[in-house]
Amino acid sequence: MTDTEPALIALDWGTSGQRAWLLGRDGGILDARDTGRGLLTTTEDVDLRDPRAKAAAYESAFRQACGDWLTACPGLPALASGMVGSAQGWADSGYRTVPAPLDFPSLVPVFHRDGVLHLVPGLRIPSGDDPGDVIRGEETQLAGALETLAHPGGSLTVVLPGTHSKWVRVEEGVVTGFTTAMTGELYGLLTAHGILARTAADPVADDAAFSRGLAAGRRSRGLATEAFGARPLVLDGVLAPESLPDYLSGVLIADEVSHLLHASETHVVLCGARELCRRYAAALAERGVEATVLSEEITARGLWRIATAAGLLEDRLERTLKP
Amino acid sequence: MTDTEPALIALDWGTSGQRAWLLGRDGGILDARDTGRGLLTTTEDVDLRDPRAKAAAYESAFRQACGDWLTACPGLPALASGMVGSAQGWADSGYRTVPAPLDFPSLVPVFHRDGVLHLVPGLRIPSGDDPGDVIRGEETQLAGALETLAHPGGSLTVVLPGTHSKWVRVEEGVVTGFTTAMTGELYGLLTAHGILARTAADPVADDAAFSRGLAAGRRSRGLATEAFGARPLVLDGVLAPESLPDYLSGVLIADEVSHLLHASETHVVLCGARELCRRYAAALAERGVEATVLSEEITARGLWRIATAAGLLEDRLERTLKP
Structure with a gap:
């Protein structure tokens, strides 16, 4: 096997956008697509109360984005993060309660014609006297950030600015809290x-x-x-x-x-x-205050890290070795 | 003359509303109307770049609100505050620069078929290093508040909550500053x-x-x-x-x-x-912090106070005495 052999389909699939990467065995990007086909577009003409219609719409959008990759490499593992794992998404992948490390041993699978797409759960602080908060999609960017940074240990504040900016506290690789503005x-x-x-x-x-x-x-x-x-x-x-x-x-x-x-x-x-x-x-x-700036592209690294930690790639390896 | 004899037409004429009062010689309310005919409604189908069309629209709205009062008492003085005195209004009544006392000796007249409507200027803090601010309409509420309060002297903070809340500082009857939220x-x-x-x-x-x-x-x-x-x-x-x-x-x-x-x-x-x-x-x-709550109705009292201080009622009196 070489570095150019596809090993993982990785998707960042949010409310208004969808990006897909074909990653090699070392996590390198072999191919990348920005389809813009987010949840809103995907479910535009779909009655969301009809689970079969909803699943069909997501499967169709998934195949439009990655169908050729799957055809070329049948059984290729696939992993997605973002709102595709929300209640309005393909399936609800739930949340891990904070404090939580940034590996996700229990990904949520959705089955489709050509195999399985695994969904990354979000992170959650339950409401008590204070309002709680949730993160979905950013957990994957955080995993990518820790993968990218030279010194992932110790205490770290990661700020993810955007429509809803997240300020995340990470201690020794564990998310201990976050706040949204x-x-x-x-x-x-x-x-x-x-x-x-x-x-x-x-x-x-x-x-x-x-x-x-x-x-x-x-x-x-x-x-x-x-x-x-x-x-x-x-x-x-x-x-x-x-x-x-x-x-x-x-x-x-x-x-x-x-x-x-x-x-x-x-x-x-x-x-x-x-x-x-x-x-x-x-x-x-x-x-x-000094800032280290990481690009949004670290999402692909985060998906790679999560897939590796969850053993998704080993499944594939086993299947390849024992056909 | 009795208290029931009309002495002033007073209008609170803002962006989205218009209230009109017929006030007696002691400032008491003889009649009141809430027409809802604010600037937006008044100028709905009017080309604002055409000064004659704009003036005609305002005159028509004014007559619809108060025409019968004017017919019954020709030459009755009339005073309006609010956005009717803005650049988008009937005429621009300008601003007094803060610090400013709450009397307005130089009202801005607009002439119409049946006489004159006087417009109250707003208050203004010019922008310097800090952003400035303006008030239009609230100056009349403030005048009414000072008229209503038992102890108008000393230092006073008046808060006018709303779409754009105003916090106004008044010292010995003089507005020394204000802030908008x-x-x-x-x-x-x-x-x-x-x-x-x-x-x-x-x-x-x-x-x-x-x-x-x-x-x-x-x-x-x-x-x-x-x-x-x-x-x-x-x-x-x-x-x-x-x-x-x-x-x-x-x-x-x-x-x-x-x-x-x-x-x-x-x-x-x-x-x-x-x-x-x-x-x-x-x-x-x-x-x-303790709050004294005054109703918005003090606008009528403010208009009365401003009209009195500006001598509008004396004009009327003189005209009545020397026909």
Whole structure:
């Protein structure tokens, strides 16, 4: 067997997107696809109360993405993480309760015409007096981050910025807690609807406006006040309407960092879209915190790590050896 | 002349509503109308770039609201505050720069077939290093509040909760500063769009959920985190989906109060919709701050006070004495 022999189909299958990788025996990427066929597209015309129709829709989308790989290598193990494992997904893969290590011995299988697709469970903090929280998909990025980092031991804060940013605490490879901030969603709502959307023009990148927003977001007057402040700045001609989105981005990110960064932190790991990580790194640098930035592509590494730890590849090996 | 003789037409004319009062010589309310005909309705089919068409639309809406009063008492002075005095309104009445006392000697007149309607200017803090801010309409509520309160002297914080809540500092009758929090707008956006809207059911009043939200909003994890927390509470069955809006209301109001209440404050004046004032009073009470609640109806008193201070009624008196 060589490194170019396919060993695993790995999918990052979320609400609005689907990425698929064909991985070799050393975990290297042999082929990659970004189909954009997330849960919303997959189930667009499907009655979700009909389990057979739902399963057929997911199987069809899965085959469209990876059917040729399976045809070329029948019985190839397949693993997916993300919302495909939620109650609205192909099957509910459940959650592991935190504290939890980042291996997943009990993956949830869904059976299809050509074999089995394994689903990665999410992580969960149950609600008590405080609200709980869940993660789905990010656990795989975390597994990939630990695989990628040179020193995975000790204590680590991993920040995954996005629609719902996650701040994850990892101690000796075990997730001990996490917090969600709906910063990206607030940015989306405020730039799509309401008075700031009406005040803004089509966005133009403006680092100075972003920095100015960061400074405002670090003040103590609160998000609801500092976000609104973008409007008088535009009305007074101090901020260009097309720079309002970057100003607002600064306000929101600084507010998130102010609240969720622990005072003792000197270093965090950032994992997400490049431009977003750049913004968070800038907000962190202003507080004297260094950031190691990992690309979202570590999801493929995470899927590889989880598949290896769960023995998915050994099954395949055994089947190959004893036909 | 008796108290029942009309002396002033007073209008609170905002973006989405229009209320009109016929006031007697002592400022008492002789008649009141809530037409709902705000700026949006008034200018619905009007090309706002055409000044004549715009003026005709406003005049028509004004006559629909008060035409019979004017017919009965020709030449009756009329005064309006709110967005009718904005750039999108009948005419731009401008702003007084803070610090500013709450009398308005230079009202802006708009002339119509039956006479003159005077417009109240707003208040403005120009943007410098910090974002500035503007008030339009609330200056009239403030004037009404000072008229209503037994001890208008000294220092006073007046909170006007709403879509854009205003926290106003008044010292010896002079507005020395104010701050806006877009709390109501955030509540509207989060309950109309996005993940919390999808998690919530049709709202049912739930004071316990509101109190729980207040407690969450007082924590230091930030608005973007505590608002999101409503979702796991619902998913975990701890919060009913129809109670999510009241929980979120608690989170947002507590966050606003946490940021904008000065530590030294022991008493504030609340002015706004009754149910909203009740919520803010509860949030303030938890911090040991007492609130005096004034109804929104003080707008009529504010218009009366401004008209009196500007000598509008004397004009009328003179005209009556020298026909």
